[in-house]
Amino acid sequence: MSPTEVSARPRANALELARTVLRIEAQAVAALVDRLDDAFLRAVDLLLRCRGRVVVSGVGKSGHIGRKIAATLASTGTPAMFVHAAEAAHGDLGMITRSDVLVALSYSGQTTELLTIVPTLKREGTPLLAITGEADSPLARHADVHLDVRVDKEACPLNLAPTSSTTAMLALGDALAVACLDARGFGPEDFARSHPGGALGRRLLTKVEDVMATGEAIPSVPATATVMEAIREISRKRLGMTAVIGADGQLAGIFTDGDLRRLLERGTSVRDLSVAEVMTRDPLTIGPGALAAEAAQLIESTLRNQLLVVDNGRLVGALHAHDLTAARVL
Numbered sequence: 357m358s359p360t361e362v363s364a365r366p367r368a369n370a371l372e373l374a375r376t377v378l379r380i381e382a383q384a385v386a387a388l389v390d391r392l393d394d395a396f397l398r399a400v401d402l403l404l405r406c407r408g409r410v411v412v413s414g415v416g417k418s419g420h421i422g423r424k425i426a427a428t429l430a431s432t433g434t435p436a437m438f439v440h441a442a443e444a445a446h447g448d449l450g451m452i453t454r455s456d457v458l459v460a461l462s463y464s465g466q467t468t469e470l471l472t473i474v475p476t477l478k479r480e481g482t483p484l485l486a487i488t489g490e491a492d493s494p495l496a497r498h499a500d501v502h503l504d505v506r507v508d509k510e511a512c513p514l515n516l517a518p519t520s521s522t523t524a525m526l527a528l529g530d531a532l533a534v535a536c537l538d539a540r541g542f543g544p545e546d547f548a549r550s551h552p553g554g555a556l557g558r559r560l561l562t563k564v565e566d567v568m569a570t571g572e573a574i575p576s577v578p579a580t581a582t583v584m585e586a587i588r589e590i591s592r593k594r595l596g597m598t599a600v601i602g603a604d605g606q607l608a609g610i611f612t613d614g615d616l617r618r619l620l621e622r623g624t625s626v627r628d629l630s631v632a633e634v635m636t637r638d639p640l641t642i643g644p645g646a647l648a649a650e651a652a653q654l655i656e657s658t659l660r661n662q663l664l665v666v667d668n669g670r671l672v673g674a675l676h677a678h679d680l681t682a683a684r685v686l
Contacts, residue, residue, distance in 0.1 A: 380520050381520045384520035411436070566648065643665070
C-alpha cells in the first residue's frame with residue numbers, strides 16, 4: 357500500500373483501536389494473577405538456588421522480551437544474561453554451564469532453535485525453566501518448571517502479531533525478578549550499586565565527604581576574631597559563611613552573609629564587634645559519612661544554603677547547596 361493510500365484511510369477509529377489494544381493487553385496480564393500457583397514458587401526457588409547465572413534465551417519477539425527480563429534480573433540482584441537461541445546452537449552454547457539455569461521463552465513452545473539446544477543442556481544437567489503459552493508443548497514437557505502465559509487472543513486485529521502474549525511474558529518476568537529481589541533482601545543501596553550512573557545511584561551512593569569543601573577551602577575563624585575578619589574569610593572562601601572555632605578546637609558557631617545583612621539593617625557598627633557576639637550558636641551540622649541526599653533534605657527543609665560538617669565536634673568540612681546541585685543530588 358502506498359503512502360498516499362495510507363494517508364487517505366479513515367483515522368477516526370485510531371483512538372478506539374488503541375484503547376482496545378490496551379484493554380486486551382491489560383486483561384492478558386490480569387489473567388495471570390489467578391493462574392499463579394506452586395509452579396511460580398518452584399520457578400523462584402530454581403532462580404534463587406542458581407549457583408551460576410540465569411541465562412534467558414528466545415527467538416524473535418520472545419528474544420526481545422528475554423533481553424529485558426535478563427536485564428531486570430541482573431539489575432535487581434539475580435546475575436543474569438541473554439543468549440540468543442540461534443547463536444547458542446552455533447557456538448554460544450559454551451557460555452551455559454550446569455551451574456546456570458536456562459529460562460527459555462517461546463509462546464508456542466515449539467521454537468526450533470530452543471528445542472535444538474535443550475537436549476544438550478539437559479544432558480549437561482542445566483535446569484530448565486520454560487515460559488510458554490502451551491502447557492503440552494515440547495518445550496514445556498522438557499522443563500523442570502513450566503510457567504503458563506497463554507492469552508485468549510493477541511491485541512493485533514489479525515490475531516497474529518505477538519502483542520498481548522509478549523506483554524504477558526514480560527510481566528511474568530518482572531514478577532519473577534521482583535520475587536527474587538524480595539527473597540534476597542535486595543534494598544535501595546544494592547539497586548544503586550548496579551545503577552551508579554543514574555539519579556538513584558547518585559542519591560544513594562554519594563556521601564557528604566564526597567562533595568564537601570575540606571582543608572584550606574573550609575571557611576573558619578577563631579571565636580576571638582572580629583566581624584571584619586570573619587567578613588574577609590567569607591569573601592576569600594566564597595561559601596557565604598564562616599565557621600567559628602572555640603578555644604578548645606570545637607565548633608562554636610557560624611556567621612553567614614545573612615547574619616551580616618541583619619546587623620547592617622539594624623544599623624549596628626561591625627568594625628570592632630567580636631564575631632562570637634553575633635554568631636549563630638549550635639549551627640546546622642551533618643556528619644561526613646551521611647548521604648549527600650540527607651544533606652540536601654536538611655538544607656531544603658530548613659531553608660538554609662550551607663551546612664557545616666562535623667566529626668566528634670570538630671569541623672572537618674563545609675557544604676553549600678551549590679555543591680549538592682553540582683553533584684546532581686539537589
